Amino acid sequence: MTATLSAGATPVMDRLISRTVEKHRPLSVHFDLTYRCNERCVHCYLDHHDHGELTTAECLNVLEELARSGTLFLTFSGGEIFLRPDLYEILAAARRLHFDISLKSNALLVTAERAARLRCLAVRRVQISVYSDIPAVHDAITKVPGSLERTLAAIPILLEHGLQVKLACPLMQENLMAYRGVMALAEKLGVPYILDLTITPMMDGSGGPLAHRVSVSSLLPVLRDPALNACKPQPSSEAAPAIKALPATFGSAVSSGIESAAYEDLPCSAGHNSCYISPYGDVFPCVQLPQAAGNLRREKFEDIWYHAPQLERLRAIRESQLPICSRCEIRSYCERCPGLALMEGGDMLGAYQRACALAEEKARLAGVAAPMSALHIKQNAALAQTTLEPEFASLRTNSGSD
Amino acid sequence: MSTSAAVFWQKNPALAWREIDDETVIISPNDSVMHELNDTGSFLWKNIDGKKSAAELAELLVENYEVTPDMALSDTQALLEEMSSRKLVVTVPATGGVSP
Numbered sequence A: 001m002t003a004t005l006s007a008g009a010t011p012v013m014d015r016l017i018s019r020t021v022e023k024h025r026p027l028s029v030h031f032d033l034t035y036r037c038n039e040r041c042v043h044c045y046l047d048h049h050d051h052g053e054l055t056t057a058e059c060l061n062v063l064e065e066l067a068r069s070g071t072l073f074l075t076f077s078g079g080e081i082f083l084r085p086d087l088y089e090i091l092a093a094a095r096r097l098h099f100d101i102s103l104k105s106n107a108l109l110v111t112a113e114r115a116a117r118l119r120c121l122a123v124r125r126v127q128i129s130v131y132s133d134i135p136a137v138h139d140a141i142t143k144v145p146g147s148l149e150r151t152l153a154a155i156p157i158l159l160e161h162g163l164q165v166k167l168a169c170p171l172m173q174e175n176l177m178a179y180r181g182v183m184a185l186a187e188k189l190g191v192p193y194i195l196d197l198t199i200t201p202m203m204d205g206s207g208g209p210l211a212h213r214v215s216v217s218s219l220l221p222v223l224r225d226p227a228l229n230a231c232k233p234q235p236s237s238e239a240a241p242a243i244k245a246l247p248a249t250f251g252s253a254v255s256s257g258i259e260s261a262a263y264e265d266l267p268c269s270a271g272h273n274s275c276y277i278s279p280y281g282d283v284f285p286c287v288q289l290p291q292a293a294g295n296l297r298r299e300k301f302e303d304i305w306y307h308a309p310q311l312e313r314l315r316a317i318r319e320s321q322l323p324i325c326s327r328c329e330i331r332s333y334c335e336r337c338p339g340l341a342l343m344e345g346g347d348m349l350g351a352y353q354r355a356c357a358l359a360e361e362k363a364r365l366a367g368v369a370a371p372m373s374a375l376h377i378k379q380n381a382a383l384a385q386t387t388l389e390p391e392f393a394s395l396r397t398n399s400g401s402d
Numbered sequence B: 001m002s003t004s005a006a007v008f009w010q011k012n013p014a015l016a017w018r019e020i021d022d023e024t025v026i027i028s029p030n031d032s033v034m035h036e037l038n039d040t041g042s043f044l045w046k047n048i049d050g051k052k053s054a055a056e057l058a059e060l061l062v063e064n065y066e067v068t069p070d071m072a073l074s075d076t077q078a079l080l081e082e083m084s085s086r087k088l089v090v091t092v093p094a095t096g097g098v099s100p
Helices: A009-023 A056-069 A087-096 A112-120 A135-142 A147-160 A173-189 A208-212 A217-224 A301-307 A309-315 A338-345 A353-365 A374-401 B039-047 B054-064 B069-085
Strands: A005-007 A028-032 A073-077 A100-105 A123-129 A164-170 A193-196 A274-277 A282-284 B007-011 B016-020 B023-028 B033-037 B089-093
Touching: A005 B069, A009 B016, A009 B023, A009 B033, A056 A087, A056 A301, A073 A087, A087 A100, A112 A123, A112 A147, A123 A147, A135 A147, A135 A173, A147 A164, A147 A173, A164 A173, A173 A193, A173 A217, A217 A353, A282 A301, A301 A309, A338 A353, A353 A374, B007 B054, B016 B039, B023 B039, B033 B039, B039 B054, B039 B069, B054 B069, B069 B089
Parallel strands: A028 A073, A028 A274, A073 A100, A100 A123, A123 A164, A164 A193
Antiparallel strands: A005 B033, A274 A282, B007 B089, B016 B023, B023 B033
């Protein structure tokens, strides 16, 4: 018998992911505390009205259940979390339960006093949405004049109080070429950043935000940018943002683990070792997979997590068995997401145009000759058959009449 | 760092940690480094509560695992020293308060 202690982010994270995926432990949970927000971002997929948020007591009960179930990584988000008057009470409970706590915020309401409170409550990291380093661009997306200035003012305050900060920049039509400025801003601040090409439909399935999505052809300058290294084959298909940029010099020792070999042949972590909880207590496999598996006002978390048919179905999916994508020759360039496959293609197991078109462009830029996804090969074949069939019929008719 | 019988051991209160299937993962928020304890390490971690000395923790090991008292004490002291060097645990004098 020897009591051992190992350290080092990657090996420990790899083992942790392997164990939690194998046994379906809910290692990471994204908990939106509110959908209310003090910004009105044009691409947002949320309904900002309060339809009956979990009370403080209900939130604390959820945290107790998550801790019992083995959740370690807990991300509080929204909406804007600082609009919850009980935020610190919830964070204090999370601290008592020893979660690793991250926040997502627009940081408009961050003050030195609030940053100090976050630090006291052992919040490790705050991810902040920044759409551009140009105020007019950022503020036009948030629809709040002066919002970039306020957001940027909050970052040094958080850093001074010992919190890690990460910039998140979803790219859309309004800010596509602003990513270079955000990268430079992150470098200047000495913080990591993430660029995200994913603009999703509203959670009710309506497509409003998609009007702001950049077409695949317009993304070519981004995909070609060597600074982003975006066209390398991905080690696995994940429900991760299309571009992840985390310079090693700024990287945090706790990695996301999203590229772990443990996810090989799984679409992503959703439902395997991670899930999403809405402000109303609905449990989803992921924020991008809006199929509620249950509600925490009516059921225990463990009952939902281990027994909901929606989660069991999701866990049975293997990339190698997907009806179309498993045959795709450019799969290694694809970042297919089962949630987006459901929302955009109507089938969680299916291929969808956006992912296929992006994979083709990435493969082309990486030097693959005439790359074509399995979906497009199938569609072309069907189209050819539709076109040729009348001609064959005509030929048959003509030859019969001869 | 002292490991005398009069010193009790306590978890660093700033840490995030979780026991998952008999193994414990600990994260220090300052440097974001992850640490992992095996099952016996996890057993000791669970019992580090600011009210037990190394010898008392070793006794618990003897009661729960097939191990000699000498080996239990040696293992416990080695683990506590390693965890102390990584700032995962701190000592508490019998009179109360946390040792620097």
